[in-house]
Amino acid sequence: MSAPNTPFATLTGVRHPLIQAPMAGGATTPELVAAVCNAGALGSFAAATLSPAAMREGVARVRALTDRPFNVNLFILENPDPSDEEVARAQARLDPLRAELGLPPGSRPARFCEDNRAQIETLLELAPPLVSFTFGLLDATTVARFHAAGCRVIGTATTVAEALAWQAVGADLICAQGSEAGGHRGTFLGDPQQSCLGLLALLPQVVAAVNIPVIAAGGIMDGRGIAAALLLGAQAAQLGTAFLCCPESGIPSIWKEAILAARDDSTRLTRAFSGRLARGIANDFMRRLAAAEDEVPAYPVQNALTGDIRQAAVRQGRSEYLSLWAGQAAGMARTLPAGELVRTLMEEMAACRP
Structure with missing residues (x-):
């Protein structure tokens, strides 16, 4: 119609x-x-x-x-310019997750966006x-x-x-x-x-x-x-x-599987992945960084810092480390x-x- x-x-x-x-x-x-x-x-x-x-x-x-x-x-x-200290604190929170994925400790990216x-x-x-x-x-x-x-x-x-x-x-x-x-x-x-x-x-x-x-x-x-x-x-x-x-969608299969398995209460709002409030299917990454959500750098800094983790999650098929953005339904x-x-x-x- x-x-x-x-x-x-x-x-x-x-x-x-x-x-x-x-x-x-x-x-x-x-x-x-x-x-x-x-x-x-x-x-x-x-x-x-x-x-x-x-x-x-x-x-x-x-x-x-x-x-x-x-x-x-x-x-x-705006193009961000966080201090080295802010980046180091954020990376220190993420490094234990990197270790679980076999990644080296994080460093300051050449650019954030x-x-x-x-x-x-x-x-x-x-x-x-x-x-x-x-x-x-x-x-x-x-x-x-x-x-x-x-x-x-x-x-x-x-x-x-x-x-x-x-x-x-x-x-x-x-x-x-x-x-x-x-x-x-x-x-x-x-x-x-x-x-x-x-x-x-x-x-x-x-x-x-x-x-x-x-x-x-x-x-x-x-x-x-x-x-x-x-x-x-x-x-x-x-x-x-x-x-x-x-x-035709370009998202990885582990993300599609999480969406199809979602319930009405599966999503929550989080700043953990990107530094900006976003809704996704709750997973281990969200839960483990929940206590530090107010401390993570604002978008796009945190988004850039978690990029290697999210990419490794896709390569290894580990949805618990991936930002599974999805709406409430x-x-x-x-x-x-x-x-x-x-x-x-x-x-x-x-x-x-x-």
């Missing part, structure tokens, strides 16, 4: 009120993005952890696989039909530059204040992220712990506060959830975890090909309508 006359459809050129969420770290392969787009929804390519060269390569691959509109996502970050300004300039050069941003707020001048390049801008908000801030700088759409969502919280104003509103509470308040289209995100796994989001005033729903077990995931999943979701949504 499509909604061709909504502002969302007009702004995006997309037939279905459905977005596949951008999920950094390799989950959203060009093949996944294109399959979603070719089925009439909006696929999103996550570029937040990519170099400009890798961004160009990934976007070129998406364009080779689809002629439909697609989205590219970036984080908004890609240069965000260079990523933004590359995205302006690539000019995909839609661009979305998480973890922060662009200034109005940069939003205007994206508009001049022909891009529609989506800003992620976890509170009404954040939604209003994005509207004020000229965003075209707001993605309202409920606390049920898997992966990193997008909070950039105030205390992240105090910004954990569930989607059912957040969505109608954001819809009432802004005059641009709102996208609902967080814990939606089937067509019933999409229909409910539209009933609450969203013009589209963004699903992430629902697409992680598709064959992860156990509802299906192993359908992405295009078939889009069609199934739309059929389920249509069945909910009178």
